[in-house]
Amino acid sequence: MSLKLRVRFSKVGKIRFIGHRDVARVTERAVRKVGLPVAYSQGFSPRMKLSFGLALPTGYESEAEFVELPLVADAVRDGGAAEPGARHAAGPVIVCRSGTHAPCEHGLQSAGPGYCTVAEALSEALPVGMEVSAATLVDGRGPSLQAAVHSCGWQFEIVGLDASAAAKAVADFLAAGTVVTERVHKGETVSSDIRPSVEVLQVVGCSDRGAVLNAELSATPRVVRPSELVPALAPAHEMGIARRTHQWTSGAAGRAEPAVPAVCAQKNKEPISG
């Protein structure tokens, strides 16, 4: 059976200003640094086969980015027998150039020096602000993340707006049947109704810059970004930092995330106000 490694990572702090292509490049180098046995495309110029979830706009933060890395055929072994002397739990391990790592499942803890999970090894290889919170093995034949994700959870600031004004704006927004906004798409100004894409919108508090809101925005009929909501909510205000908190797919029992953060990989989370 072909297997993929599904990786969940964050993008917070200064690193939020790199673009989607930059993230791909940085990830590719991190995979090579760890020596993960990832499959390459065929042909004259073989490239690593990475597939990401929905692209994150440059400048946005996220604690829910996903990338899937298809592994080569014999990459995953039974950890019980591998590497004499290795201190890790029984179960599958991935043989990398830099060492043998376990995929990071729920509850699995790093057991000591000389041994770490794939998530830890990748976090170490990625820039500060990109931390891997989960790395799990999934069936390689599943649908692409990009096709599977149907909505995203967001948290964003509206600079200089107080919480009560924000609450009123949200109430008006949700009460409206249609909210038509304009945006520039491929050099042309197009107007569209964003209201159907907004599943949840609420004020959750205040940062030192302004009101903080949560939203859930569906990926259909088109992907709507928080920056499109702000002009509709508070035309005189700018959006502060926006952070993606979830990417939702349909699971067996309702919605589910492609991978949830595992305990073993939590570190260095920066608060949104930092």
Add this chain to the structure above:
Amino acid sequence: MTTLWPRLEPLLPRVSKPARYIGCEDGMQRPTVGPHLTSWLLAYPDTYEIGLPNQGLQILYELLNERPDASAERTYAPWIDLEAEMRAAGLPLFSVDTHRAAGDFDIIAFNLSAELVYTNVLNCIDLAGLDVRAARRNDDDPLIGAGGHCAYNPEPLADFVDFFVIGDGEEVVAEITEAVGAWKRTGKRPGTRATILRDLAGIEGVYVPAMYDIAYDGPALAAVTPKYPDVPALVAKRTVADLAEWPYPRRQLVPVTEVVHDRLSVEVFRGCTRGCRFCQAGMITRPVRERPAAQVREMVTSGLERSGYDEVSLMSLSTADYSGIAELVRDTVTAGGAGGNTTGGTGGADANRISVSLPSMRVDAFTVDVAAQVSRARRTGLTFAPEAGSWRLRQIINKLITEEDLYGAVRSAYSQGWHRMKLYFLTGLPSEMDPDTEAIAHLADACTRIGQEYTKRASVTVSLGGFVPKPHTPFQWFGQNPPEELARKVRLVRSALGRNRRVQLKWHDPAASTAEGIASRGDRRVGAVIEYVWRKGGTFQEWSERFDLSLWEEAMAACGLSLDWYVYRHRGEHEVLPWDHIGAGLHRDFLWHDWQDALAGHGLPDCRWTPCYDCGACTEYGIEHMVASPVAPNGGSQGTGQDLATGHLVPVELRPRQLAGAGAPSGGGA
């Protein structure tokens, strides 16, 4: 030492490519500050993506941060959109490492790789909150330094820069750090700036323009005279004798956003003695100093492992001349540890191979052997530089490669799977006549016909640059072609190419060559021109969409200077040149004789492999070539018509071959 990040961050969502300004590179140092540390801000006066890969800056960045008495950060010219935001918000120029204000540093040191960045240097000084004119800056303002190849004619920037470093920077930055550190500990008291400048002028290889009087005789320069007896009349360049002692950068910066050379770079040698008469780099960086093969291999292996790159550039002025180049490329391709990381059936066999890029390749050294080694991994772009279309003209510029050499290299490349390559030529060379120019088209056409023997897709890109004479070269006396003439020559090539669709012609803007010519051989009076262009908003003049020759013409007129005098006129043997007080090691009479030999069509062989003709670079400094092979790596006459197998009679210092068992063998270079 406060960070400006909280003020910068809100501006970044409004500008293009915000990742230019965040730092965050793998390899970024964590510089500390303190009264006991001399703090350097290393500045590249162009955009981040152009400046970040600069090896010179990265070497000094590491060296300085390793010192207990120094710290170094980096800055790059902000693009015009961020500059506008910064000026509106009152935000000064900042470092990308800790986002400290440029004005907080003791030294702001600019890398000068090209003349057209000079207006950006002024803009950066201004953005730092300092007066652009050195004489008007305060005692405790940062000292403005500059180095790099353009510093070999420092005069156009002499009014703005406090000190220039001539030559290799590795050793001299230590001496500058100590001098500035001592001054810093005294509190940089009022009236002491002149003292530190005079101290700096006493360091070998450091030129302090304020320590010299300039005398003119009408439009001509009459004399450059030291103001004090302890200030040298000739500032001689610094040269690092043995590259093996400087395995830098050890931790090359790996950026988080795309830059122009996004790969591992390892300098395999410094200097070049091919003797191309137009080439300033080859003249000022003599002699040839090869890095030992074992050290190159170590830097490649550890660099790849650390960085995660899958491409290496083996850097030098002419990499195919490196002793044992084919073996080095062979080992580099597999340096990524192929075999340890099985690709199974899903990846190609080449998935773990390292791509090798060889910049600046001579066609007579690019053999089928080298081509075969490079092509084992993903093929990198190939550029050959015949420089001139006819053998007659190549003898004049001393680029001694024959048509057969070029066709051999091109055949090697096509036969090893390349479909296209780039050929680089100069036009506007001394004695160039129309048949020489048109020969460019004939060469390109012949190359595509060779290519068609191997592939239906064979094509060639001809890149045509207008020749700008450079200081410290035999062509420094030559009058540059005006833009109309360069444009005519471009048209000549274009019409000679006819409808050959396999040849794509690209050319450098002839107008930009004129502006480059002003700065290249200008004297101190040209400083006012640069300031004028800058004040009129003429920044990023290297960028074609920002360049405007009329601004430069207007500036020359406003300053009462003549384009003909500075750019288009031939110079005479006894004329005082603005850079005569800067020593590149080359005897002036060697350069003049080589210029006369050029006009007579006489070639000059490579002194690595033939007897010394005493240009001055070695004899003046008591140093020698350091190469591993006593003969040309690829044998033959290298186009000189001489038997270069006599190379062992040449007084070169040979590196011992690697000891058996100490890693991969270096192989027989000859």
